[in-house]
Amino acid sequence: MASIWQYANPAKFMRLSDTLLPWVSLAAALCLVGGLIWGFFFTPDDFRQGSTVKIIYLHVPAALMAINIWFMMLVASLAWFIRRQHISALAAKAAAPIGAVMTVIALLTGAIWGEPMWGTWWVWDPRLTSFLILFLFYLGYIALWEAIENPETASDLTAILCLVGSVFAVLSRYAVNFWNQGLHQGASVMRAGAIAGDTEERVSNVFAAPLFMCIAGFGLLFVALILMRTSTEIRKRRAAALMARERMS
Amino acid sequence: MRALLRRDLTLAFRSGGGFGLGLAFFLIVAILVPFAVGPENALLSKIAAGILWLGALLACLLSLDRIFALDWEDGTLDLLATAPVPLEMVCAAKALAHWLTTGLPLTLAAPVLGILLSLPPEGYVWLIASLLLGTPALSVIGTFGAALTVGIKRGGLLLSLLVLPLYVPTLIFGAEVARRGAEGLTVTTPLALMSGVSLAVIAVLPFVSALVLRVNLR
Numbered sequence: 001m002a003s004i005w006q007y008a009n010p011a012k013f014m015r016l017s018d019t020l021l022p023w024v025s026l027a028a029a030l031c032l033v034g035g036l037i038w039g040f041f042f043t044p045d046d047f048r049q050g051s052t053v054k055i056i057y058l059h060v061p062a063a064l065m066a067i068n069i070w071f072m073m074l075v076a077s078l079a080w081f082i083r084r085q086h087i088s089a090l091a092a093k094a095a096a097p098i099g100a101v102m103t104v105i106a107l108l109t110g111a112i113w114g115e116p117m118w119g120t121w122w123v124w125d126p127r128l129t130s131f132l133i134l135f136l137f138y139l140g141y142i143a144l145w146e147a148i149e150n151p152e153t154a155s156d157l158t159a160i161l162c163l164v165g166s167v168f169a170v171l172s173r174y175a176v177n178f179w180n181q182g183l184h185q186g187a188s189v190m191r192a193g194a195i196a197g198d199t200e201e202r203v204s205n206v207f208a209a210p211l212f213m214c215i216a217g218f219g220l221l222f223v224a225l226i227l228m229r230t231s232t233e234i235r236k237r238r239a240a241a242l243m244a245r246e247r248m249s
Numbered sequence: 250m251r252a253l254l255r256r257d258l259t260l261a262f263r264s265g266g267g268f269g270l271g272l273a274f275f276l277i278v279a280i281l282v283p284f285a286v287g288p289e290n291a292l293l294s295k296i297a298a299g300i301l302w303l304g305a306l307l308a309c310l311l312s313l314d315r316i317f318a319l320d321w322e323d324g325t326l327d328l329l330a331t332a333p334v335p336l337e338m339v340c341a342a343k344a345l346a347h348w349l350t351t352g353l354p355l356t357l358a359a360p361v362l363g364i365l366l367s368l369p370p371e372g373y374v375w376l377i378a379s380l381l382l383g384t385p386a387l388s389v390i391g392t393f394g395a396a397l398t399v400g401i402k403r404g405g406l407l408l409s410l411l412v413l414p415l416y417v418p419t420l421i422f423g424a425e426v427a428r429r430g431a432e433g434l435t436v437t438t439p440l441a442l443m444s445g446v447s448l449a450v451i452a453v454l455p456f457v458s459a460l461v462l463r464v465n466l467r
Contacts, residue, residue, distance in 0.1 A: 133414050133417055136410070136413060136414040137414050139410060140407075140410045140411040140413075140414065143407050143410055143411075144397065144398075144407065144411065147398070147401045147404065147407055148400065148401065152467075153400070153464055153465065153467065156464040157397055157461060157464055157465070160397070160457060160460065160461055160464075161397060161411065164393065164415070164454075164457060165414070165415070168414065168415045168417070168418065169414075171418045171446065172414070172417045172418050172421075175417065175418040175421040175422060175442075176417075176421065178421060178422070178425060178439065
C-alpha cells in the first residue's frame with residue numbers, strides 16, 4: 001500500500017524531490033515575483049501610511065513562515081522520535097536556518113516599517129519580543145546541530161531541544177503578554193469576516209489579494225528550499241559514509 | 250542518592266567549587282549597578298527588583314557547566330548511569346545540589362543587596378518569595394541545558410545560548426512578582442504562574458535530562 005512513509009527511504013525521497021523541485025521552484029518564483037510586483041506597483045498607497053504599507057508583502061509572509069517552520073520542525077522531530085527515520089531529523093535540520101532567516105526578515109521589515117510609523121525601530125512589544133525569543137531558539141537549535149559530531153546523537157538531542165523549546169516558546173509568548181497589549185496591531189488578515197468578504201474589520205481586498213499571493217510564494221519557496229536542503233544533507237551523509245569506508249579499507 | 254547530594258555539596262564548598270563564584274558575581278552586579286546608573290534612590294528603588302532578579306539569573310548561569318562537566322570527564326557519569334539509582338533521580342539530585350549551592354544563597358543574600366539598591370520596604374517579602382520559588386526552576390532548566398551540552402568541549406557559550414530563552418518565562422514572572430511587591434500591588438497572578446512554571450519543570454525536566462544523558466552516554 002502506498003503511504004507517505006515510503007518516502008522516508010532516502011533514495012525514494014531524492015527521486016521525488018528531484019522531480020518536484022523544478023516545478024515547486026517555478027511556482028514559488030511566479031507567485032513571489034507576481035505577488036510582489038502586483039503589491040508594490042499596482043496597489044494604491046494607504047490613506048494614512050502612504051507607501052510604507054507595502055512592506056506588508058514581505059513582513060506578513062515572513063512572520064507566518066517563521067512560526068510555521070518551527071512548527072514543521074516540531075512535527076519532524078516527533079516523527080524522528082516515533083519512526084526513527086533519519087530523513088525526519090535531516091528535514092528538521094534543513095528547516096532551521098530557513099526559519100531563522102524568516103525571523104530576521106520579519107524583525108527587520110518590522111523595524112523599517114516601525115521607524116516612520118511608530119517613531120521607533122524597536123519596542124518591547126509582546127509580539128516583537130516573542131519573535132526575538134523565537135530567533136534565539138532558532139540560533140540555539142542550529143548551534144547544537146553544529147556542535148555535536150555524532151549524527152545520531154545530534155538528531156536525538158536537537159529533537160529533544162525542539163520539543164522542550166516549543167513548550168517554552170509558547171509559554172514565553174503568553175508570558176510577554178503580561179506587560180501590556182503593545183503597539184503591534186492584532187490579527188487583521190485572517191479574521192472570521194475575511195471569508196464572508198466583510199472588509200470592515202480587516203485588510204482591504206485591494207491589499208489582501210497580492211498578500212495571499214506572496215504568502216503562497218513564501219510557502220512554496222520554503223518547500224523548494226527544504227527539498228533542496230534535505231537532499232543536500234542526504235548527499236552529505238552519503239559522502240561522509242563513503243569517506244569513512246575509504247578510511248577503513 | 251543522599252550520598253550523591255552530599256558529595257556534590259562537599260565538592261562545591263571545597264576550594265575551586267562553584268559555591269563562592271555565583272554569590273560573588275551576584276554581589277558584584279548589585280554593587281556595580283549604582284555606579285553605572287547613578288546613585289539616585291528613586292531610580293534605584295524602581296529597578297532594584299529587576300536588577301536583583303537578573304543578577305540571580307546570571308549568577309545561576311555561571312555555574313551551570315559545572316553540574317555534569319567534571320563527572321563526564323573523569324567517568325563518574327558512566328558509573329552513575331549504571332548505578333542502582335535511576336538516572337532521573339541523579340538529575341534531580343544534581344539540580345537540587347546546584348540550587349542549594351547557588352539559588353538558596355542568592356535568595357538569602359538578596360535582601361542585603363536590596364538595601365544597597367534601596368528596595369522599598371514592602372518589596373522584601375515578595376523578593377524573597379519570588380526568588381525562593383523561582384530559582385529552583387532556574388537550576389532544573391540549567392541541569393537540562395548542562396545535560397544537552399555535556400559532550401561538547403568548551404560548550405559554555407552554547408549552554409548559555411540554549412538556556413537563555415528557556416529562562417525567559419521564569420524571569421518575566423519572577424521579576425514581575427518582585428516589582429509588583431515593591432510597588433505594593435497584588436502579586437497573586439504572576440506568583441501563581443511562576444510557581445506553576447517551577448512545579449512543572451521540576452516534575453518533567455529531570456526525566457528529560459536523564460533521557461538526554463542516556464543519549465550522550467550511548
